[in-house]
Amino acid sequence: MEDRYPFKDIESKWQERWAREGFYRVEPGGDRPKYYCLEMFPYPSGALHMGHMRNYAIGDVVARFKRMRGYNVLHPMGWDAFGLPAENAAIKHGIPPAKWTWSNIDRMRSQMKSLGLSYDWDREVASCHPDYYKWTQWLFLQLYKNGLAYKKKAAVNWCPSCATVLANEQVVDGACERCDTPVTKRDLEQWFFKITDYADRLLENLKKLTGWPDKVKIMQENWIGRSEGVEITFTVKETGDKLPVYTTRQDTIFGVTYMVLAPEHPVVEKVIAGSPREAEIRSFIEEVRRQSEIARTSTEAEKRGMFTGAHAINPMNGEEIPIWIANYVLMEYGTGAVMGVPAHDQRDFEFAKKYGLPIRVVIEPPGEHLDGASMESAYADPGVMVNSPGFDGLDSTVGRDRIASLMEERGIGRRKVNYRLRDWLISRQRYWGAPIPIIYCKKCGTVPVPEEDLPVLLPLDVEFEPTGQSPLTKSREFVETTCPVCGGPAERETETMDTFVCSSWYFLRYTCPRCTDAPFKRETVDYWMPVDQYIGGVEHAILHLMYARFFTMVLHDLGLVGVEEPFTNLLTQGMVLKEGAKMSKSKGNVVDPEYILDKYGADTARLFILFASPPERDLEWSDQGIEGSHRFLNRVWRLVRELSDSIRGLNGQALDKAALTKDEKALRRQAHATIKKVTDDIEGRFNFNTAISSIMELVNAMYQFKDRAADEPHGLAVMKEACEIMLLLLAPFAPHITEELWQLIGKTGSIHKEAWPEFDPEAVKVDEVTIVIQVNGKVRDRITVPSEMDDEELREVALKQDKARSFIGARGVREVFVVPRKLVNIVTN
RNA sequence: GCGAGAGUGGCGGAAUGGCAGACGCGCCAGACUUAGGAUCUGGUGGGUAACCCCCGUGAGGGUUCAAAUCCCUCCUCUCGCACCA
CATH class of the missing domain: 3.40.50.620 (HUPs)
Structure with a gap:
């Protein structure tokens, strides 16, 4: 315990000095x-x-x-x-x-x-500082003025227990983060940013982000979810309404046996009004709408549907098909209507099986025949088109394109790109956020707050119990204002912005x-x-x-x-x-x-965290591991302290590189090799763990050298150089202890203002290298040879080794592979 | 279900085609010591009396003179998305 270095004194001393001098400004x-x-x-x-x-x-x-x-x-x-x-x-x-x-x-x-x-x-x-959110509001106005911020009615997350709207990030597994009540949907007027206008660019630019992990780019790509397909216009037979559907599988148009609408689809209302089953259907729709988000969207949830009594006409072949509604169709994506092709879509297949809808095969795997009655799952892969008048025998990937063109010619469909990305809902019915700088005037409508009136200050004396409405509605002084256009009485927007805007x-x-x-x-x-x-x-x-x-x-x-x-x-x-x-x-x-x-202390904590694992990987915290890192810094402390007096005495003297002993050369080589290793590890790949381990190896080598050779004529000079290098390399990881020791060895400036060391190519050169000798890929011997020995000579030397020869035996050598400066592999017959 | 990543000693991890297990933890032994939960030195994958040798990187197969590393099949775990037509 008494040998621990005084990290508390050192760390607070340097932190204060750095702060006082504005060191990192x-x-x-x-x-x-x-x-x-x-x-x-x-x-x-x-x-x-x-x-x-x-x-x-x-x-x-x-x-x-x-x-x-x-x-x-x-x-x-x-x-x-x-x-x-x-x-x-x-x-x-x-x-x-x-x-x-x-x-x-x-x-x-x-x-x-x-x-x-x-x-x-x-x-x-x-x-949350007005000087900051003033500009968040200003940026909102720029988006608003450029048509990128707009208000519309939207279904938002609602917690019935807390009586409040929840942000998406507050919904955990379909339930309220605070009280675990399943979240439902409510229709409310909401502010959005038009991020969908940038969907294609957000996607395209990902290709340029070569410095990003693929994982993140793939996640964003999936989130944007671009797909190419066709919007095909069906017609409701009973009412004549146009009923567009979006599909990426127009090649299966002849396999459509029914139509499914989202329960919220506007056409549903028209076709069921006055029908004999109206009440039954309405109660089904209500039930689906009441369903929580998890129940509605889970893959495991059973697909449930109901026939509306109405029919749609397939514009391709004039066929009449029943129109259903089902819980698995989303109003928010595409047109809210889906053409049902049970033979070639697994979801449609399950739905058709459950409700006895026909399954018609229009694509078959090459060389095989499919029968709708006996299929056990949908066939979703490309194949050969069948039962598709005018396209039979065609490869379905070719058919996709031809059918799209034909539909465009005939005016029954048009090619369309769809995205899963939705516009960004930014309004929150919450208090602690940047107020949306908008004013509502009875005469002038929605009016942006003039830029010179920003910031719209968030009042600090508001009751903010959640009621479902923004707490700001309760502040008269906040809400009541005058219209910037006509000067008449007006009201402020009471909602605040999502923190992701900030x-x-x-x-x-x-x-x-x-x-x-x-x-x-x-x-x-x-x-x-x-x-x-x-x-x-x-x-x-x-x-x-x-x-x-x-x-x-x-x-x-x-x-x-x-x-x-x-x-x-x-x-x-x-x-x-x-x-x-x-x-x-x-x-x-x-x-x-x-x-x-x-x-x-901070240096130990930092060092351990960086040493225990490479940064991208998970890190397993270890109470013993941090002891090890602390021990290492203590080792550094003792080493440099012990040497500091003699090192200070050497300051100003140059190192005589020509006069070094073998030991001295070896330490010098290791110090310079460590510069190279640490630099490469940080620069190229952020492998701090291996960078630190090589500094540890250098410190180990210095301890060995100290006992053995520090008294030699040039030993101390080599030690001094190694010591400086070691501290410089360690400085980014452990900034306080290195600063203190840097001063202790007689340096006047801060170590953090020093240049990163360059390695001396002469110093890292080796005279001899150890060569591994393999026979048939197995290590059998090691020899030490001059490092400049060429391949041919190396091969000869290796073949002469007794050990190698004993393993070759009488079989004779078939081939020899030489990896320069590393290894020789002798392959026998 | 789809997508991504990972699987190596008792543990964290190293090695991206060329000596598997660097470095650290833990453990064992020695030195110093009144003492050691301090420090220093050495040892430490398994089998084995053995510095001979054999086996060994989730499992199985393949490519190669040579595979933890590349390819195929499978298993396990973690993360992301999850009825997007």
Whole structure:
């Protein structure tokens, strides 16, 4: 215990000094190339957890490394500070959301500072600050003015127990996050952003994002869900109504045996009105609508339907088919109507089987015959078209195209691209968010708040018990206003914006965090953007990352920023686990960062987190593992302390490279090889774990050398060089202890302002190499040879070895493979 | 169901076609010591008396002089999407 290095003193000493000197402050410009290193800003939930700690430790190593490599590094931090937990906490504990949020921010900021993270704190932003949300509102207005923000009636998540609307992210497995009540749908007027206008570009640009993990790109691709098909117009026989359907399988048009509509489809109302089964059908529709989201959309849920009594006419062959309604058809996608082809679609197949609808085969696998009556599942693959007048015998993939063209010629259908992506619902009936800057005037209608009147301030003295309406409706002073156009009495929009709106542009605000006449300056934002490295959890793979891309594209199109894509490289870090499971209060397996910092200090905590696993993978927390990292830093501490006096005495003297002993050369070689290894590991692939392990190996070698050879004439000089290299390489990982020891060996400046070391190619050269000798692929011997020995000679030497010859025996050599400087494989007959 | 990723000692992990298990944890032994839960040194995949040798990277097959690594089939786990016509 008494031998532990005094991490508490050291860490607070340097943290204070860095803060006092504004050590990590940056400005745009200068000779050095810019580098923007960004970690996802946190929601101020109360205290940092291990996931945060991992995220920021990774980012800080990148930022510090790039700084030492000569970049002008922007490394900011802020707070995603609007959101529901603040309101929930307020309801529970009676603390106002603003107070709760700001005190959490204070606590988390101080935790970050005690981690030694190299942020430019002058650039801190908080999305709940009026100086920030003023510009969130301003950006809303820009979208509104360009037709990208609009209001429409939509079905939203509703919790019957809490009597409030829920955000999508508040619905967990179809139930309310807070009270576990199954969520239902309600129709309400809602604000949307028209992200669907950008669907194709969001999809196309993914190809350019070569610095993103494929996993994330695939998730976004699936989320956008582009499909190419045909919208075909059927006609309702009884009423003459047009009934368009969307399909990607127009090649199966002759296999349609029924039509299914979503229960909410407008045609349903017309065809059932006055029919004998009206009441029965209505009660079915009501039942489906009452169904919770989970029950409605689960794959396991049974497909249920009902015949409406009406019929549709297939425009391709004039055939009449029954129109059904069913719970498995979604009103929101395509046209809300689906043509039923049971032989070639599994869902239709199951539905047809259940309700005795005919199954007509129109595509067969090559060389096989299918019979609808005996099929056990739908045949959904391409094949040979049959029972399709004019197309029989044709390959169905060819038929798809021809039928689409024919339908267009005949005017019964048109090619169409559909997306699964929906417009982004941004309004929330909640208090703790940025107010939507809109005013409703009886005379002038919907009027945007004039830009010079921003921000629309969120009142701080409001009752926010959830009732289903925004709490802001209860604040007279907030609601009652005058119309900016006619000056008459008017009312403010009382809903607030989804917090994802706030987080869709914060990375731009960091470039000009205190700008008062614009969200950011074009020149400055263009200097820093794009973000060179973005680091965060994979849970944001779709929503945040898609919304941020959308915003950046819109702002690009409006001429506000130069870039179209905000994040060049993306690193998605894995989770922190304990006993194989995600840390959570309910499991009782939470490790508190504050406790770890107190017991071991920031350097140890950072080092362990980075050493235990590569960043993309999950990390298994180990109480013994962190002891090991702490032990390592103690080892470094003792080593450098012991040497520091003699090293200081050597300052100013050059190393005589020519006069070194074998041992001295070996340590020098290892030190320089470690530079190369650590540089490659950080630069190329973020493998911090192997970078750290090679520094550990260097320290081990230094200990060995110290006992053996530090007294030799040049031994100390070699040791001094190794020591400097080791500290420099360790500096991004363990910034405090390296700073302290750097000073201790007589350096006057900060280690964090030093240049990253370059390795000496002469030093890493080896005279001799160990060659593995294999016979028939099995290792049989090892020999040491001069490193410059050529292949032919190596082959000869290997063949002469007794060990090798004994394994070759009498069989004779058939072939010899030589891998230069590594291995010889002798293949026998 | 579809998509993605993973599976290597007692544990975290290393090796992306060329010596499997670097580094760390744990364990064992030795040194120092009044003491060691400090520190230093050495050992540590399995079989085996053995520094001979044999076996070994989820299972099985294949390609190759050579496979943890590439290909095929299967199993298990994790994550994402989940009736999108």
